[in-house]
Amino acid sequence: MRPEILFPLFAPATSLKGVGPRVAPLVEKLAGPIVRDVAFLKPHSLIRRTPTTVADAVEGEVQTFELTIESYAKPRGPNQPWRVRCFDTTGFISLVFFGSFGASLELRHPKGARRIVSGKVERFRDELQISHPDYIVEPDKADTIPELEPVYPATAGLPPRTVRRLALEAASRAPALPEWQDPAWLRQENFPSWQAALARLHTPQSEADLLPQARHQRRLAYDELLAHQLAMAQRKAARRSHPASKIAAGDIAPRIEADLPFALTGAQQRSLVEIRADLAAGERMSRLLQGDVGSGKTVVAMLAMADIAAAGGQTALMAPTEILARQHFETLAEPLRAHGVEVVLLTGRDRGAPRAEKLAALASGGAKVAVGTHALFQDEVVFQRLMMAVIDEQHRFGVAERQRLQAKGEAVHLLAMSATPIPRTLELTVYGDLDVSRIDEKPPGRTPVATRASPMTRVHEIEARLEAAVKGGAQAFWICPLVSESELVDLKAAEVRATELRARIGPSVGLVHGKMPPAEKDAVMADFADGKLSVLVATTVVEVGVNVPNATIMVIEQAERFGLAQLHQLRGRVGRGRRESACVLLYDPPLSETAQKRLDILRRTDDGFLIAETDLELRGGGDALGLRQSGFPDYRFADPFAHRDLIAAAGDDARLIVARDPQLTSERGKALRVLQELFDWRPASPLKDAG
Ligand code: ADP
Ligand code: MG
Numbered sequence: 001m002r003p004e005i006l007f008p009l010f011a012p013a014t015s016l017k018g019v020g021p022r023v024a025p026l027v028e029k030l031a032g033p034i035v036r037d038v039a040f041l042k043p044h045s046l047i048r049r050t051p052t053t054v055a056d057a058v059e060g061e062v063q064t065f066e067l068t069i070e071s072y073a074k075p076r077g078p079n080q081p082w083r084v085r086c087f088d089t090t091g092f093i094s095l096v097f098f099g100s101f102g103a104s105l106e107l108r109h110p111k112g113a114r115r116i117v118s119g120k121v122e123r124f125r126d127e128l129q130i131s132h133p134d135y136i137v138e139p140d141k142a143d144t145i146p147e148l149e150p151v152y153p154a155t156a157g158l159p160p161r162t163v164r165r166l167a168l169e170a171a172s173r174a175p176a177l178p179e180w181q182d183p184a185w186l187r188q189e190n191f192p193s194w195q196a197a198l199a200r201l202h203t204p205q206s207e208a209d210l211l212p213q214a215r216h217q218r219r220l221a222y223d224e225l226l227a228h229q230l231a232m233a234q235r236k237a238a239r240r241s242h243p244a245s246k247i248a249a250g251d252i253a254p255r256i257e258a259d260l261p262f263a264l265t266g267a268q269q270r271s272l273v274e275i276r277a278d279l280a281a282g283e284r285m286s287r288l289l290q291g292d293v294g295s296g297k298t299v300v301a302m303l304a305m306a307d308i309a310a311a312g313g314q315t316a317l318m319a320p321t322e323i324l325a326r327q328h329f330e331t332l333a334e335p336l337r338a339h340g341v342e343v344v345l346l347t348g349r350d351r352g353a354p355r356a357e358k359l360a361a362l363a364s365g366g367a368k369v370a371v372g373t374h375a376l377f378q379d380e381v382v383f384q385r386l387m388m389a390v391i392d393e394q395h396r397f398g399v400a401e402r403q404r405l406q407a408k409g410e411a412v413h414l415l416a417m418s419a420t421p422i423p424r425t426l427e428l429t430v431y432g433d434l435d436v437s438r439i440d441e442k443p444p445g446r447t448p449v450a451t452r453a454s455p456m457t458r459v460h461e462i463e464a465r466l467e468a469a470v471k472g473g474a475q476a477f478w479i480c481p482l483v484s485e486s487e488l489v490d491l492k493a494a495e496v497r498a499t500e501l502r503a504r505i506g507p508s509v510g511l512v513h514g515k516m517p518p519a520e521k522d523a524v525m526a527d528f529a530d531g532k533l534s535v536l537v538a539t540t541v542v543e544v545g546v547n548v549p550n551a552t553i554m555v556i557e558q559a560e561r562f563g564l565a566q567l568h569q570l571r572g573r574v575g576r577g578r579r580e581s582a583c584v585l586l587y588d589p590p591l592s593e594t595a596q597k598r599l600d601i602l603r604r605t606d607d608g609f610l611i612a613e614t615d616l617e618l619r620g621g622g623d624a625l626g627l628r629q630s631g632f633p634d635y636r637f638a639d640p641f642a643h644r645d646l647i648a649a650a651g652d653d654a655r656l657i658v659a660r661d662p663q664l665t666s667e668r669g670k671a672l673r674v675l676q677e678l679f680d681w682r683p684a685s686p687l688k689d690a691g
Contacts, residue, residue, distance in 0.1 A: 002677050008173040009036040009678070016166050026158040027166065036678070038170035039198065040636050041163065043150030046207055049118050055090035057121045057128055064118040064135075064145060065093065069111050072102060081131070084109070086117070096124075096131040109136060116142045134161065150204050171202045177678070180223070180671035182653065191219040212642035220637040222646045225429070227679040228633065229647075229654035230672060232432035237658050239433075240283045244411035245387065247279040250310020253303045256335050260299070267441035268296050274437045275304050275415065279388075285413035288394070288431050291439030292608040293419045293572035294446070300439070301390050301415060302332050308413075309341045309368040313387030316405055317371045320396035321518075322347045323525050327547050328392065329371040336369060346372035346381065377404040388413040395420065419572070420565055421608035423616045425644040428651040429633060440609050448606050449575035453559065453585040453599045462555060462584055467504050469553055470534045476553035477573055478537045481561060482514065490539060491515065497557075498537040505535060513539040548573070552581040559585035560595045564615035568608050594618055616641055 002010060013019055013027045013034055031037040051064045067086035075082060082102040084095040095117065097105065109115055119133035135145045152163040176195045179186070192200065197216035204210055211217065257264070264272070271289055278285035291297050305315040317332075319325040329345040336343050344358040344367045361367035365384030370376060386409030391402055394416035406412040422430050454462060466476055478501065480494040491513055498511040510524045510533040528536040529548050536551075554574045559567060567585065575581035585599055601614045619641070638646070661669045 003674050005175050005177065006674065006677055008175065009034070009039065011035050011173075013038055013166075013170075016169050018162070019166065023158065023162075026155055030153065030155045030158060030163065035170045035173055038166050039174055041152055041167045041170075042201065042637070043152050043164070043167075043204060043210065045151045046204055046210060047149040047151055049145060049147050049149065053090040054088050054093045054128060057093065059121055059123050059128075062118065062120050062134070064116060066139065067093065067115055067117050069109055069113050069115065071111060072106055074102060083129075086115075092127070093121075094124075094127055094129040095119075095133055095136070096129050098132070114139055116145060118145050148204065148206075150202060150210075168202055171198055174198050177674055178667075178671035180226075180668060180675040182668070185649075185653070189218065189222075190215060191222070192216055194219070194223060212639045217637065218643065218646065221635075221639065221643045222650060223675060224635055224637045224679055225643065225646055225650035226653055226672075227675050228635075229428065229432055229650045230657060230676060233651075233654040233658040234662075235433045236286075237662060239286060242284050242411055243282055244284040244413060245311070245313075246282045247307055247311045247313070247387070247413075249276050249280075250307050252310045252339050252341060253306035255339050256306050257303060259335060259338065262443065264299070265296060265439070265441045265443055267291070267439040268300050271300050271437040271439055272303055274435070275300070276307065278435065279304070279307060279413060284411050285388075285415065286434050287414070288416045288418060288434045288436045289439065290418050290421060290436060292421065292442070293569060294442070294576050295419075295439040296443055297417045297419075297439060298328060298331055298392075301417065302335065304388065304415060305332070305369050305390070306336065306339070306341060308387050309336075311387070312365075313385050314362070314365065314367070314383050314409075315369050315388045315390060316376050316383070316386060316408070317369065317390040317392065318376050318397070318405060319371070319373060319392045322349065322373050322522055323529065324392065325371055325373050332369065332371060341369060342367040343369040343371060346370055346375050348373060348375045350375070374401065377401060377408070381408065383408050385409065386412055388415060390415045390417065392417045394418055419569060419608075421568075421612045423613040424609070425613070425647060426616065426640055428647055429638075429640070432651065438609065440607070442606070445578060446575060447578060447580055449554070449571055449581045449583045451571065451583040451585065451603045453587060453591075453603070455589040456557070456586050457589070459557075459586060462586065463501065463504060466501075466535070466553065466555065470505055470508075474534070474553055475528070475531065475548060475551040476535045476555065477551060477570070478535055478555045478557075479570060480537060480539055480557050482539050487515075494537055494539045501535055501537065508532070508534040509537060510535070511537045547576065549577045552577075552579050554581075554583040555586065556584070557586045558588060559599060560587045560591060564598055564602065564611050564618075565608070567602055568611045571602070572608075 011034065013031070014024050016035060016038065019027055027038065031041050047062050049062055049064045054065065057063060057065070065088060067088055070085045070087055073083040073085065082097040082105065084097070084105065086093055086095060115136050116139055117130065117133050118135040119130035122129050122131060137144055150164060151160050152167055154160040154163055174195055176193070179193065181191065191197070192215060197219040200209065200216040201220065208214060209216070212221065275285070275287060278287055289297050289300060301317065308315050317328055319328055325345065325347055329343065333343045342361065344361055346358055350358065358367070359380060359382070362370055363382045363384060370381075375381070389402070389405045389412050391397060391414070394402070395418065402414070406414060416434070427436055470476065478497065480490070480497050482490040494511065494513060498509055501509045510528055512521050512524045524533070524536070527533045531550060551574050554571055556562070556567065556570055571583045574583065585602065587595070587599070591599070598615065598618055601611060605611060657669070657672065664670065664673050
């Protein structure tokens with residue numbers, strides 16, 4: 001239940017003055033439906049109103065004048081403004097008003113009256129003017145014009161000034177709340193109270209107050225991070241309290257491991273040890289296995305499946321696409337079957353008797369492993385004893401989908417796999433409710449992909465080299481991203497590229513794009529995987545993780561538009577065998593300095609974690625979109641880069657709180673409940689509510 005003290009903040013935004021039926025939808029779009037959302041709007045800049053004279057006026061600046069009104073000039077034609085000519089002791093300046101409010105203006109500001117006028121100074125022909133001044137007040141009300149004015153984000157129909165007024169009113173409804181921060185931490189950081197921090201947010205005293213490093217900004221960010229971390233720590237604790245069967249390492253996995261034509265890398269071994277410790281703990285596992293494409297995650301999952309099978313249980317491995325499911329099946333089936341572990345592949349394509357047979361094998365426990373797509377969590381799929389769910393490319397699945405799969409057994413262990421490396425500093429915010437294993441070491445013997453950046457002007461040279469390579473038997477991806485405003489234009493560009501390449505290389509150039517029906521897309525992908533196509537032109541990031549060992553060339557157009565993590569993943573599609581591979585990053589010159597640095601890091605390293613970390617630093621947290629793509633929550637105050645020290649501190653704090661006061665019954669605990677309600681934390685983590 002929401003504490004009464006928060007009621008004013010949770011009142012509908014329509015309770016704010018001036019928010020009627022017309023404005024309400026705009027406010028909701030900009031901020032949200034309740035007063036709190038408006039109070040949490042952040043100013044992005046500051047207007048400084050300098051008092052000056054007409055002689056010293058600076059064009060383009062917001063300035064304040066003391067003027068006498070001389071005359072009113074009617075609009076000279078339709079769409080022309082009223083012009084109000086004014087002067088001070090140093091010269092003339094006009095106030096300009098579009099729309100027909102000359103008469104009412106003159107009533108309020110008659111000729112001869114003195115007024116304090118503030119607004120942005122412009123020059124029109126030879127005259128100085130202020131069009132639609134921000135303020136026109138009588139001299140004795142000069143102090144109603146703020147010298148420093150925060151500027152808020154606006155939206156059509158809701159100008160920044162109105163937003164500012166609403167934000168101030170909303171913030172004024174914020175009550176003093178019980179302190180939820182640890183007193184020692186509060187002193188150490190020299191944080192103001194929550195109420196004072198919020199007030200300062202809306203009354204910045206200088207540009208420095210707008211920066212994420214300002215004390216009140218850090219306080220608000222820390223509150224938000226703590227609310228989130230606490231929610232995740234609580235979820236983790238709740239999950240742990242559900243007992244699950246203890247699974248000991250069995251005798252099948254070692255035999256499979258002995259059969260492998262390679263030894264596990266150190267990172268794979270470490271991950272396997274961590275998974276086994278979870279399985280043996282008697283609590284439900286929720287672990288994320290993070291590692292680049294090709295780092296060997298599937299092999300690790302397979303050995304865990306063998307342990308489950310040895311304990312008499314079943315595993316379901318779910319992949320986002322049919323082609324990926326098929327590839328997993330091909331990897332797993334033989335090694336597992338060789339040691340008596342039956343594996344079935346279940347996709348949307350299965351029909352009739354073969355499908356019935358597979359379902360029967362799962363229901364009877366004859367099959368210990370099911371590999372498949374979404375087809376796995378349909379109602380007809382019944383397991384004899386499902387003990388573990390493995391989710392590949394977990395961010396491609398919704399929470400509900402994952403839960404439906406886990407609901408097919410009791411206390412089903414979860415192993416999620418992701419090829420999107422998250423910087424370590426952000427791991428807590430994205431995966432705070434999971435345990436994370438990182439495979440940060442590649443299997444030996446891989447030749448790094450020779451990577452170079454090349455301006456688009458040299459595309460024909462690249463095409464010619466591609467032609468030669470294809471004649472020599474190579475296969476290549478050519479990515480034309482969907483980046484412009486119009487998807488149709490992008491699609492056209494990809495079609496033109498495919499046509500151009502076909503003219504050179506012949507009919508073995510295929511095209512896939514996001515608008516194709518899935519079956520058709522799968523068919524083209526399969527042809528490429530089978531070597532029937534030599535070049536695959538694609539508009540979208542082709543299914544992450546797809547394995548085409550013979551593909552050795554990756555060309556990416558408009559590489560500067562991609563996030564580094566995405567580029568790295570695309571590049572990961574090649575260089576999977578021992579053969580030399582190449583990646584060409586085509587860009588539209590000129591490159592900005594940052595873009596240059598970003599492409600450079602790709603040339604220098606192949607370590608996904610290092611690339612993710614550098615990416616974060618280079619964007620300085622500025623590019624929220626790229627982060628959101630990797631599952632970073634949509635925080636209001638916390639900045640992933642500027643506040644990264646606070647992320648770690650909030651994580652520690654949350655763990656301690658849950659350990660000492662799991663029910664939040666202490667004084668601080670009660671205050672923390674208010675904090676959680678205040679932020680209403682619904683984690684945007686792709687694995688929210690895991691388990
Ligand atoms: P991921 O699932 O992380 O993309 P996979 O488990 O599919 O990676 O492994 C990619 C390829 O590398 C597979 O062909 C696999 O057999 C091989 N591989 C995995 N681990 C090793 C290792 N330790 N040494 C050599 N090759 C390995
Ligand atoms: Mg994989």
